[in-house]
Amino acid sequence: MxxxxxxMEGTLKAGKADFSVVQKGVSDLSFSKISENRTGEIETLxxxxxxxxxxxxxFSVGNNPFFLVWGVEEExxxxxxxxxxxxxxxxxxxxxxxGEAASKELNKKVGDKLILSDKEFNITGVFETSVFLxxxxxxxxxxxxxEIQKQExxxxxxxxxxxxxxxxxxxxxxxxxxxxxxxTIKSASELGKVDKGLELMDAATWAVSFLAIIIGGIGVTNTxxxxxxxxxxxxxxxxxxxxxxxxxxxxxxxxxxLLCLFGILFGALGGMLGANLLTLHPALGGLxxxxxxxxxxLRALITALLVGLVGGLYPTYRATKLSPIxxxxxx
Amino acid sequence: MDVIIKxxxxxxxxEEGRVxxxxxxxxxxxxxxxxxxxxxxxxxxxTLLNLIGTLDKPTSGEVIVDNINxxxxxxxxxxxxxxxxxxxxxxxxxxxxxxxGNVEIPMFELGFSNKERTRRAExxxxxxxxxxxxxxxxxxxxxxxxxxxxxxxxxxxxxKIILADEPTGNLDSKSGDEIVHLFQELNxxxxxxVMVTHDEExxxxxxxxxxxxxxxxxxxx
Numbered sequence: 001m002x003x004x005x006x007x008m009e010g011t012l013k014a015g016k017a018d019f020s021v022v023q024k025g026v027s028d029l030s031f032s033k034i035s036e037n038r039t040g041e042i043e044t045l046x047x048x049x050x051x052x053x054x055x056x057x058x059f060s061v062g063n064n065p066f067f068l069v070w071g072v073e074e075e076x077x078x079x080x081x082x083x084x085x086x087x088x089x090x091x092x093x094x095x096x097x098x099g100e101a102a103s104k105e106l107n108k109k110v111g112d113k114l115i116l117s118d119k120e121f122n123i124t125g126v127f128e129t130s131v132f133l134x135x136x137x138x139x140x141x142x143x144x145x146x147e148i149q150k151q152e153x154x155x156x157x158x159x160x161x162x163x164x165x166x167x168x169x170x171x172x173x174x175x176x177x178x179x180x181x182x183x184t185i186k187s188a189s190e191l192g193k194v195d196k197g198l199e200l201m202d203a204a205t206w207a208v209s210f211l212a213i214i215i216g217g218i219g220v221t222n223t224x225x226x227x228x229x230x231x232x233x234x235x236x237x238x239x240x241x242x243x244x245x246x247x248x249x250x251x252x253x254x255x256x257x258l259l260c261l262f263g264i265l266f267g268a269l270g271g272m273l274g275a276n277l278l279t280l281h282p283a284l285g286g287l288x289x290x291x292x293x294x295x296x297x298l299r300a301l302i303t304a305l306l307v308g309l310v311g312g313l314y315p316t317y318r319a320t321k322l323s324p325i326x327x328x329x330x331x
Numbered sequence: 332m333d334v335i336i337k338x339x340x341x342x343x344x345x346e347e348g349r350v351x352x353x354x355x356x357x358x359x360x361x362x363x364x365x366x367x368x369x370x371x372x373x374x375x376x377x378t379l380l381n382l383i384g385t386l387d388k389p390t391s392g393e394v395i396v397d398n399i400n401x402x403x404x405x406x407x408x409x410x411x412x413x414x415x416x417x418x419x420x421x422x423x424x425x426x427x428x429x430x431x432g433n434v435e436i437p438m439f440e441l442g443f444s445n446k447e448r449t450r451r452a453e454x455x456x457x458x459x460x461x462x463x464x465x466x467x468x469x470x471x472x473x474x475x476x477x478x479x480x481x482x483x484x485x486x487x488x489x490x491k492i493i494l495a496d497e498p499t500g501n502l503d504s505k506s507g508d509e510i511v512h513l514f515q516e517l518n519x520x521x522x523x524x525v526m527v528t529h530d531e532e533x534x535x536x537x538x539x540x541x542x543x544x545x546x547x548x549x550x551x552x
Binding site for chain 1 (some may be wrong): 381384386387408409410411412413415417419423425436437439440484485487488
């Protein structure tokens, strides 16, 4: 999930932009539609150095149904963080530049042709950005993309770059007051303002995690319960030869926690493998970039320990309550 | 001679008093004595053994072991760990541990170091004639050998009293004889042994034989 959020944040705060402006009230970023004139208007505001309108589109290219296409004015490429590393920028409407990752994936280089929405484009350069999502796409002239998407005169969002020392919050407030139909996005935490999809996905992820924890907890309880039942006689022997309840308790709980620690080890490895396998899928590869932070693993570790502890409580209680004489009779 | 086990009017009932498993037993066992308690199934001999070994609590009456009145005793686990060595009909060894590991189990409660535990366990296994089977898993041993490991385990904390509940019940007569001779050896070293059995030949090795029927001790010879 953090990989997805990070990719979105990269798109919303590309290049030198301090924040971005999108249409208010849309359920998904791709539905945002802003009149191109607003770009010029925002640029005249105090403390604003530059405002850059861009249009994004998704096209089916090769195996990828979500191939990202940027529509941006040629002179604004560096503002949105696109650096050409090979060849040159596009100057004609039938030219485009391709992201490094997309170039490798599609095996296209400078001089090759690429078909987008039944139109043929010449590739004039290869670019690189710091955002994985963008590197897997292409960029072409804003006018051309507007024409293809039948969005003449409109952009999807406006990147805003401020003068040095300007107060971001103040400028954002000024824009939102002046244009009630627009909203500003400064950080990933504000993504929910424009992308309900991401919020929904976040909620779904939590729900799935919660279910997994409950199922895991029941699994641990069941496994440990079976283990205690199977070893009832052994527990009886241990109690008969003088082992204290406390020692039995620490063994059963310890085993339960150990079980969860093994679970987290294999779960984490399996999860990483699964996430990486998902990125190999052509449809998802362009949208997903797994990010592994130590917080994720720490959270998983703490959850596993808690599940082990809580899941092991009842079997442990049963084991320590066994009378040695009853346990010894157990068949 | 000192009395090491003394029961006075000992009663243990089950099913709300309808079954009197032990019904007013007065028993004195001298220090260093080897006694056998005989009787048919359900005569109450195992229940009596469990009451002496603090695995069970009497309905009434009292048990005094090594001058300790068990009814006043708070820490029964510690008492069992230090004073009593149990040998059951089934060896009850932990299948995941080696013979040495099994013998070490009772020593955990007395806080021996790892090294000390292993050394003691090895000595005990040698004493019961299994010096060459230290690293064997219980499944690789014969029935008699397993019971000998169980006896070594009972001796782990050097208890004064060994309580054995049908220790030869699952063994052939040759292995049974070996086990009872082992008990005789331990008795010669000064340990008090209380053995429950229904095998007269096995019981004949004891100094004193008691018979139980319907929860009462009938006679001794």
